[in-house]
Amino acid sequence: MTRTLVVVTAVFLAALGFRAAAQSGPTRGVDGQHIFRFDTFGDEQLWTRTLHMEQAVATVSPATALSVGLKVDSDALPASVADAIRAGKVDLNDPAVTIALLKLNAVVGVIGKVNDANQLESVGVTCGLCHSTVDDSFAKGIGHRLDGWPNRDLNVGAIVALSPVLTPQQRAVFNSWGPGRYDPRLQAFDGTNFISLNSSTLPVEIPPAYGLRHVGFETVTADGPVAYWNSYVAVSQMGGHGSFSDPRIGLTITQTPDLVTPKLPALVEYELSLEAPAPPRGSFNRDAATRGEDVFRDAGCASCHTKPAFTDVLRLPGNDQPLLHAPAETGMEPLYALRSATNGYRTAPLRGVWQHPPYFHDGSAKDLPAVVSHYNTVQSLGLTAQQQADLVEYLKSL
Numbered sequence: 001m002t003r004t005l006v007v008v009t010a011v012f013l014a015a016l017g018f019r020a021a022a023q024s025g026p027t028r029g030v031d032g033q034h035i036f037r038f039d040t041f042g043d044e045q046l047w048t049r050t051l052h053m054e055q056a057v058a059t060v061s062p063a064t065a066l067s068v069g070l071k072v073d074s075d076a077l078p079a080s081v082a083d084a085i086r087a088g089k090v091d092l093n094d095p096a097v098t099i100a101l102l103k104l105n106a107v108v109g110v111i112g113k114v115n116d117a118n119q120l121e122s123v124g125v126t127c128g129l130c131h132s133t134v135d136d137s138f139a140k141g142i143g144h145r146l147d148g149w150p151n152r153d154l155n156v157g158a159i160v161a162l163s164p165v166l167t168p169q170q171r172a173v174f175n176s177w178g179p180g181r182y183d184p185r186l187q188a189f190d191g192t193n194f195i196s197l198n199s200s201t202l203p204v205e206i207p208p209a210y211g212l213r214h215v216g217f218e219t220v221t222a223d224g225p226v227a228y229w230n231s232y233v234a235v236s237q238m239g240g241h242g243s244f245s246d247p248r249i250g251l252t253i254t255q256t257p258d259l260v261t262p263k264l265p266a267l268v269e270y271e272l273s274l275e276a277p278a279p280p281r282g283s284f285n286r287d288a289a290t291r292g293e294d295v296f297r298d299a300g301c302a303s304c305h306t307k308p309a310f311t312d313v314l315r316l317p318g319n320d321q322p323l324l325h326a327p328a329e330t331g332m333e334p335l336y337a338l339r340s341a342t343n344g345y346r347t348a349p350l351r352g353v354w355q356h357p358p359y360f361h362d363g364s365a366k367d368l369p370a371v372v373s374h375y376n377t378v379q380s381l382g383l384t385a386q387q388q389a390d391l392v393e394y395l396k397s398l
Helices: 003-009 012-022 028-038 053-057 062-067 079-086 095-103 156-160 168-175 226-237 261-272 286-298 368-378 385-397
Strands: 110-114 120-125 132-134 145-147 187-189 194-196 244-246 251-253
Touching: 028 145, 028 261, 053 110, 053 120, 062 095, 095 110, 156 168, 187 226, 226 244, 226 251, 226 261, 286 385, 368 385
Parallel strands: none
Antiparallel strands: 110 120, 132 145, 187 194, 244 251
16 A cells, blocks of 8 residues: 555545535435435446446546546545645555545545445446536645536546547547537437437537526526436436436436436425526626626617526426527527427526636637627627627626
8 A cells, every 4th residue: 555545544434424424414405415416326337337437547646637627625635634635745646546535535526436455446427527616725626616617627528538448439539529528419328338319529518507596498408497407417428327218309218226317306406506606806897897787788688688597598488498599590500409309599597607618508709708799790789899898897797
């Protein structure tokens, strides 16, 4: 056993006590948080038994893991471990430390089963892998969890490409995605086999999972309400042991017992409790934002981006069908919509929009000025440079 692993192993018992406490929420809301952070829905059937990611992860150092966007929850680190890291007594280039961090449940969104010989036996992932990050308060990539924030540093494709069972061609596809991007319409996993959904890949930006309470249809193509997308992702993408069916896209997966569906109500309740983050102090010009609000209204932006969530997706009677916009209506890339169940795009909610560049589902707008410029051109708004700048400040204030 290496010296660094000895340092971390000394506090495993205390850490496991923390882990048990974190998983024993007495209320439904806490249960939803636990599901979001720690429940794999049995997706080890994909990540371990099919992709054999436990073999790859066992050779990955914390430094490498951080470089592909994985995050470490500083609250899961006992004080002695945190102190050892600060003092440089923990070698972050040692894969044994990765195993130790997994044993502490400290790697955000990744659950590893470690045996008594400190060998990694299985790996699964949770909702928090893509839809949580950390505040970097301890170090870059290490800090307090920020649930609902999209992990735009996470290179899912590069991580999957580490699987020892993939062909070079498959690795090339996954490696083509890049940080913060994922293709949920490339293929599905039915518990045993991969089902091809499209012949080519078209990754999109990982979306935020906060500020959804008044949205109703959380995905960019509004395929269904929050629970629908949770089910689709948990079963067909994460590889959870559950059932999902949508005749619109010709996909039905049936697995018993269903480890996903019974947990959706609590999971949705927690997700809807996640408020969009307020803009940091001093991050926008208040006077310009006030002028920008007038521009937002006068230019017609508010006709689609209606309060409180700044989207019109629930405008139709009954709120059970989404109001959609054709790609050409807003100048959006059309191909991803054609791969969805709706063939259109919903109006994006704007709360917390300052936090998650780049913008649009395909990341084609690198920042908020690019967003404003896009609509000024496509919608022929005729905004002056000053008006565009003011509008950007207003968006930064939401």
